[in-house]
Amino acid sequence: MTWPQSFLAFLKAQLALLLLRVLTAGxxxxxxAFEMDGNRRFARRTGRRAVEGHSDGFHTLKQILEICMRLGIRCVTVYAFAIENFNRPPEEVDALMKLGEERLVEIAQNGALLSQHGIRLNVLGQRELLPSHVQAAIEKAEGMTRQNTKSILNVCAPYASRHEITLAVQSVVQQALDKEEVDSSSITEQSIDENLMTTLGGSPPLDIFVRTSGVKRLSGFLQWQCCENTQIHMVDTYWPDFGLRDFVPIILDYQQKMWARSKV
Known part of the structure; x- marks a missing residue:
């Protein structure tokens, strides 16, 4: 007997939901955080243009964000565009700008993914480097989610950890100057942490860092936030192929280590 494809898809979806419910018991x-790497290599592997790989990557982001919300994860941070990515071919950069402009508003509008789950959108990075029309789209998308308080989606673009840390230190120094309390003791780990983009956006400390595509380095993403309590996972899967089968072992590993830590 051959089962209809629609039924098999329905059964697969129900099994996925059941699995997520089981995971929430832990x-x-x-x-x-996700360093969404491998979009271009995925596109090349399938004989398509780089921008099509980035479009597939956005579809994966929506799926993973849905999974995270069903698990009850409060905050998701993704590396969407590095400052150094402006050095890529102009046609690819222009295509990425257009994709970002369209998709951010798409997922933020009423009834879409962010509003359905009460997710607030924060776009973190050196936004003045972006074209004016992209900046306007970001402001519109952020404004559409400002009243959402259940969860947070941080989209880092254009972003670099060194830039974020530099701005945080500058802010701490300026605050000391404003209070006329210029002293080296005012620059502490805590004061820097309190002025990071993620912290200012209301994000809790980083628990899990995931980089796809098999590359084993942070590459300027959340270097301060990746502390001794952050579990770092480098997976071989290209981001557009990343799914539940890749994410479940990461969550199980986190749960196992949290249970082990509670017994110490």
Missing amino acids: PIPRHV
């Missing part, structure tokens, strides 16, 4: 991370 400890759940508050903040997960």
Whole structure:
């Protein structure tokens, strides 16, 4: 007997939901970050243009964000565009700008993914480097989610950890100057942490860091936030192929380590 494809798809979806419910019985991370790497290599592997790989990557982001919300993860941070990505071919950069402009508003509008789950959108980075029309789209999308308080989606673009840390230190120094309390003791780990883009956006400490595509380095993403309590996972899967089968082992590993830590 051959089962209809629609029924098999329905059965697969129900099994996925059941699995997620089982996982929620254990400890759940508050903040997960994804370095969404491998879009271009995925496109080349399938004989398509780079921008099509980035479009597939956005579809994966929506799926993973849905999974995170069903698990009860409060904050998701993604690396969408590095400052150094402006050095890529102009046609690819222009295509990425257009894709970002369209998709951010798409997922933020009433009834779409962010509003359905009460997710607030924060776009973190050196936004003045972006074209004016992209900046306007970001402001519109952020404004559409400002009243959402259940969860947070941080989209880092254009972003670099060194830039974020530099701005945080500058802010701490300026605050000391404003209070006329210029002293080296005013620059502490805590004061820097309190002025990071993620912290200012209301994000909790980073529990899990995931980089796809098999590259094993942070590459300027959340370098300060990746502390001794952050569990770092480098997976071989290209981001457009990343799914539940890749994410479940990461969550199980987190739960196992949290249970082990509670017994110490």
